[in-house]
Amino acid sequence: MNILQALILALVAIGGLAVVLTRDPLHQAMVASFYGILLALLFFVFQAPDVALSQIAIGALALPLMILLALAKIRRKDANEEPRTRP
Amino acid sequence: MNPKVRMAIFVVCGCALFAIFAAGLSRLHPVGFAAGPATTYSEFVNSITVPERRITDAVTAVNFDIRGFDTLGEEYIMFASVLGVMLLLRRQPDERDGAPIDKQKGRRIPSPSDAVRILTISLTGPLVVFGVYIVVHGQISPGGGFQGGMILATAPLMIYLSGEFESLRKLAPRWLVEVAEAIGAGGYVVIGAAGLFASTAFLHNLLPPGQPGDVFSGGTVALLNVTVGLEVAGGFIVLLLAFLEETLVRRDPS
Numbered sequence: 494m495n496i497l498q499a500l501i502l503a504l505v506a507i508g509g510l511a512v513v514l515t516r517d518p519l520h521q522a523m524v525a526s527f528y529g530i531l532l533a534l535l536f537f538v539f540q541a542p543d544v545a546l547s548q549i550a551i552g553a554l555a556l557p558l559m560i561l562l563a564l565a566k567i568r569r570k571d572a573n574e575e576p577r578t579r580p
Numbered sequence: 581m582n583p584k585v586r587m588a589i590f591v592v593c594g595c596a597l598f599a600i601f602a603a604g605l606s607r608l609h610p611v612g613f614a615a616g617p618a619t620t621y622s623e624f625v626n627s628i629t630v631p632e633r634r635i636t637d638a639v640t641a642v643n644f645d646i647r648g649f650d651t652l653g654e655e656y657i658m659f660a661s662v663l664g665v666m667l668l669l670r671r672q673p674d675e676r677d678g679a680p681i682d683k684q685k686g687r688r689i690p691s692p693s694d695a696v697r698i699l700t701i702s703l704t705g706p707l708v709v710f711g712v713y714i715v716v717h718g719q720i721s722p723g724g725g726f727q728g729g730m731i732l733a734t735a736p737l738m739i740y741l742s743g744e745f746e747s748l749r750k751l752a753p754r755w756l757v758e759v760a761e762a763i764g765a766g767g768y769v770v771i772g773a774a775g776l777f778a779s780t781a782f783l784h785n786l787l788p789p790g791q792p793g794d795v796f797s798g799g800t801v802a803l804l805n806v807t808v809g810l811e812v813a814g815g816f817i818v819l820l821l822a823f824l825e826e827t828l829v830r831r832d833p834s
Contacts, residue, residue: 494611539611542722543639546714550730555816558823559665565827566669 501535508532522560529553634789635719635798643724644801648783651804652768655811659765662815669822671830680745680828692742700742707735715809719798725808729764732809733816740820745828752817761814767807771800 508528515521529552536545629641643651671677692700711732718724740748775784783800790797 498611543637543724543727546723546727550727554730554734555819558819562665562669562819562823562826565823 498538501531501538505531505535518560518564522557522564525560526553526557529556630792632789633785633798633801634792634794635801636792637719637721637724639722640718640724640798640801640805644718644804645783645785645798648772648801648804651808652772652783655765655768655808658812658815659761662761662818665819666822669826675830677825677829678831680824697742700738704735704738704742707731707738711735711809711813715805716795716802718805719801720793720795725805725810726812728805729809729812730816732813733820736817737820740824745824748821748824752821754818754821757814757817757821759814760810761818764807764809764811764814767810768804771803771807775800 505528508524508531512521512524512528515524529548532552533545533548536542536548625638625642625646629635629638633641633645635641635645711728711730711734713728714723714731715725715728718728736748736752739751772783775786776782778784778786783804785799785801787799787803789799796802
């Protein structure tokens with residue numbers, strides 16, 4: 494394993510932790526998108542360019558879009574009701 | 581169960597899991613090396629992709645030729661999930677559509693700055709060309725219908741960022757995108773069935789294989805990549821339109 498591979502593995506570990514530790518779903522969607530790009534870099538460094546291209550598409554674009562879509566739907570329903578306080 | 585007991589159980593179980601995991605990882609082969617001699621399957625794939633199938637990207641050969649039927653299933657996973665999202669986000673009886681405005685009260689949708697407009701407009705053309713390139717070169721280099729379709733789908737996003745939602749709607753109306761998605765999803769089955777009727781097997785390669793490294797190589801694999809590209813681009817743009825309608829156009833009765 495060379496330095497580049499070790500470095501990207503460490504970055505992915507930190508990125509995964511960052512996704513879990515981000516509590517607000519809106520922020521989490523952005524962090525997850527960044528984590529998706531890190532994963533794509535990991536696949537690229539480990540010589541799987543096909544998978545890396547798919548990962549950019551799914552992890553960095555489609556997944557955050559789906560989360561934002563769900564959040565938009567939920568928040569619009571919420572806006573009509575009484576503003577809730579966080580537990 | 582109080583937090584202290586819970587923490588204690590977690591520490592014990594976590595340590596045990598880490599020990600087993602580390603022991604398992606330590607036996608792994610170095611990165612990039614197979615266990616012992618090359619496995620039979622990888623040898624088989626490498627021995628037929630270039631000489632017989634005339635495809636230089638082994639991953640595409642596996643996805644669209646050797647396991648072409650699996651990819652049909654994967655394409656329909658995408659199709660079914662887009663369908664599910666559209667079903668969940670359909671206009672409810674108590675909702676109505678209005679002119680696209682910002683949800684924040686008393687704020688208009690800010691018009692994009694000149695820098696954003698120039699960047700996005702100048703990126704749109706190259707994105708389309710690059711997406712088509714990735715789709716049609718799937719059998720030669722990394723990429724293919726799925727990845728290229730995703731790149732193609734970002735071009736309308738650029739148009740939205742450079743102007744108004746209405747300009748995106750005019751350029752990529754819902755019916756056009758849905759027709760493209762349907763042609764992509766159906767095209768794969770039609771190509772596969774053509775092989776079944778004209779020859780013996782589903783997805784049998786009917787077209788001349790061409791020369792390895794040529795754009796027109798791989799026979800039907802190139803066509804299958806185009807159908808998947810259409811399907812993925814169409815499906816993703818449908819999702820994008822649904823998102824923008826949900827956030828900008830839908831109104832609750834008030």
